[in-house]
Amino acid sequence: MQSWAFQAGFEDRLLQSLRPNYRILAPVRGADGVGRLQPVRRWTELSAGTLPLIPLKKVVFPPHDVLWTLLGIEYREPAPSTVPVALVGIAPCDLYAFAYLDLVFADDPHYQRRRQGLLLVGSSCRPNAECFCPPRREPPPFDLFLAADRLWVGSACGEDMLTALQEELSSPDDLPLPAEITDGQQQVPENLEQLFGASAGLPLWREVGERCVSCGACSAVCPTCYCYEMSDEALPDGRVNRRREWDNCFFRNHALVAGGQNFRPTRTERLRFRFEHKMLGFGALRGISSCVGCGRCARACPVDIDISAVLASLAGGGKP
Amino acid sequence: MKTISLQPLTRVEGHGRVEMKVQAGRLAAVRLVITESPRLFEGLLLGRSWQEVPALVSRICAICSGVHRVAAASALESALGLQIPPMARKVRALLLLGGHIESHALHLFCLTLPDLAGTESILELLRAGDRRAREGLALKALGNHIQELAGGRVIHPVNVEVGGVVRLPARESLEALLAELEEWSGRLPSLVEVFADHRRYPPATPALGTRIAVDCDDFLLTGRSLRFSDGRVVAGDRYRDVLEERAVPWSNTKHSRTAGGALLAGALARLENAAGRASAPVLPEPLDAGIHGNNMAQGLELRWALREARRLVRELLAGDADAPVMAAVRPGAGVGTCVIEAPRGLLIHHYALDDQGRVAAADIVTPTAINQAAIEAQLLADLQGVTEETALTDRAGRIVRAYDPCISCSVHVLRR
Amino acid sequence: MTVAFQPVPAVIETIDETVADNHFFTFRLAEPMPVAPGQFVELSIPGVGAFPVSTATHSGGATFQACIRRAGRVTSALYRLGEGATVGFRGPFGQGFPLEAFAGRDALLVAGGLGMAPLRALLQALLEERERVGEIILLYGSRDPDAILFRDELEGLAAAGTIKVRFSVDFATELPWSREAYVCRIGLVTELLRDLVFVPTKTVAAVCGPPSLYGCVLEDLARLGIDPERIFATLERRMQCGVGQCCHCVTAGVFVCRQGPVFSLAELRRMEKAI
């Protein structure tokens, strides 16, 4: 992969060159300690490699997205935003999340409309005790990736970005991304599908099921959770908005149908469903784990339910 | 003898009716019957921790929820011997002003304006494109916006706790509010003009009742003592020495009176009692509208409240954003009283806490309970000579409305 | 293909109220939308919501016909709209019944309650090329005689000898009626299977009904000798998007809305908790 060395101060000039054409968002840790995606002007404002509490999916798949508005008898698409977004200082796991969502929403016009204009500038991170990235075969999707004093080019668009900044760059080379990004920290058991299939009766699920309060935090903060609910908002002025809203497989009515039949009636079943989705994937994506190892869900869970611990427990025979 | 009854009372907050006994073509007796069910807040507060009180008492009444919450917190702070940080005091004052603006705008434009225009409700006025109705609603929205900023939510604000407030409003929102307030200052006088015109009100006798209001050096909604128009000034915590309460069989609200007879609380009483104070709005003289002068007074107070809110927002902006807003609370025994001005008049909260900080006694006196005797007397006085039945009920409704009564508050008079 | 979220407007053309709370609606669409038997659409009442519904007819797509039960919030709103009201359609979604599997074989259709609606579409498709299939047998259980859907039509087909029909009802105040061409019994639809004469190895079965029906019937059919690859059922799950995104319908990792709702018993056996 094409890589260049850069000098001190390059990051700011990169931001400067992006500014005319992009709305630049980057993870910024607020005064309250919460990381959020926020507009930045200078590199020092951003907390590169920090994981914003609500992940990047909100940019391409907002929590409350209007799919259409009905005015009288006329359906209207939401007006596309004119300024494309550049996400800067993004940690590798959050970039990997895009790889997954891109597959899920390959045919989705609302996702694609936002995704196509998106510029991704990755940034290496320092994994901490709560992360557990799996090993990867492929590099994540990105346009540019910055690590220490080198950058990598991941797309034609990224390459274009550099033309104006050529003078700042030196020692071009064909290099892979730094190993710590692709090596990962946690091994996933080979026979996970089998382990999972045989796990239905294990005490593990009952135990976590009893603790879970169905608050939904874990899915809200998960960079690859994408269940949604469609709901209509009709207003007295006659407007109707059909909205796509983040849903959550923990909620009681996720698999409830009219008449009261619930296909996942207990919290235990719903919890197991979530882990099945995370670890094994659904539909055409069966076999692709969507857990990028960011550790957000464990941090956000009020009762300390931790997917990596669940995984370890599964591998170790299912003791809680 | 014939009883003419105005039922239900409409465009007031709460359920009640007016019963008028007509004898030989003359109005002989009037009763304000408050049918609203009592919610027995005393049974609810007794034994509960001091921490729970503010949130619970705000549920006494939605329109006055902010002032109830502030009153409870202040009374408990005085019971616990607490001083709250100055910035917290300002946030609370801003919340009260927001409530004042919202409540007065609601009363004047949604409840009273239809009387002046001869419609059933503000909806007809909006339909007809009435500018005053529209702008009055915008003013009401401004009051709500202030309450939201200072209180965290419009009704039953969450920002006020015993010891201070949870947080300061964000700087950007204060700045935006200031701009909004500036913009209003030009518009307001002409908007409330309609309420200052005494020809728009029915003929009236002078407003009855000894005026009672919180006494303070300047014109404010909070203070330490009570001032009567007969010249008496009484420390707030001695309120029981001067206010008597009497349950009456026909009403779920107890009557408050003073040795001198009926009492009048509210905007009119406030302005009359504060006459001569530097920043007190000045009532026109002579005031030919009787109790309807309360609407005029509310209009004047709106202008005052907007000015005052501007001052407070500037002070909050100038203040230290990192200054503490919550004092540490050491729970214990104590007795505390707060006298405060709700939009519709004097409100008193009084609590005794046991050594664990649990409520041992609670007493709340609300403005409408204070006004009830005056309302009945005023009805009797103003409606003498009115014989036609619809005129009688119509006029009675307007008189009751002039007090801006808050009936859901009134039935929660507590006494233990 | 990109997913379309905007509904195609449609007008309620007629409402047949023969069966209480299971009215038969005909909608006329602004753009044709051919829906194969077993497939479904999402019917929107803008401002209220949307729900999945199967086609009850095999038609060209200029109209859509469905039997819709008044089940909850959105379906009740539909009942409140009258003829002439505008609704919207998204679709068609899912995999329908594999019609080619019926070619040259006998067809055994087992319906419970509202499950008759999608099977009626299948039946129409089979009847369109009647000569391509052998015998067609319909077993149809309802709550009571008044709840039988398409009763006149089915009795007519039976009387003409085009298909064989057997009804069952859970309750009846009078003795069930039976004619030469068809019988009706009191009891569960499964009981109709007991003395049914048919050639299992030559038969393709299609079953549609409430989840409780599947619990007994599907494996019974297999035990009687029908190849599990040729026993089809449609699964009901909560559905919203219809395109394998929203995840409500997922069962054993499978998007029922997309890979189903029609599955063979062989497939269902591989899916944990499908039945």
Add this chain to the structure above:
Amino acid sequence: MKKLRLAYVRFTSCCGCQLTLLNCEEQLAAIDEVAEVVYFDMASSRMDDEGPLDVVLVEGSISRPEELVELLRLRRRAEFLVAVGACALTGGVNVLAGGDRIELCEGVYGECAREKLTFPPQPLCRFVRVDLQIAGCPPERSEHLRLLGALARGGLPALPEYAVCMECRQRENLCLLLEAKQPCLGPVTRAGCNALCPSFGAICEGCRGPVTEANRAEESRLLLGLGLSEREVRARMERFSGVSHEDH
């Protein structure tokens, strides 16, 4: 479109729900377009024509025989009866006044207590079928607007069935329970307010009542873990959960 015939009535409560509708200042004119306000005594002097209603919104709990009679009458008149606010749904804070009601009444009214025939406040669902429950103390303006908008389109709106935390997280707030160690009731409280209080920085006091299948046991454990006494935990969790805790 035919206008909805609408009434908004109130029983034992604080007026907050009705006031919330009046607080939709900017939308009042639009509301007037879709609804014919047949009865709403707080805002209008129009006399009830006693005719059939498309929808009646009911604020407050039932605590007097007259209120019960009126409620039953409204149920007969209205196609949809919508319970609005904590008092109507569970009894709200009204039910917290435990103890002997007669004694309490006498404490307040002395001699006159006997003439005031009231009983402990009850939620509407004790007496009538409720078609929709709009939670909150008070509920949000947006909920009133969505209700009227959906009714004008022929049906009832969908309401969230999950906990406040879901909304709170989406708003990217600092979690008061986890990070600030404050007794937030978000995990057991039904959403719909867009996490109003935590977004302001104040804990959720649970004013929208318990979410379906609320995990009360686990929430209690969390609150006890913050150092609250059992009595405090109970008091906080009961404030808006009404009399019955049958559902866990």
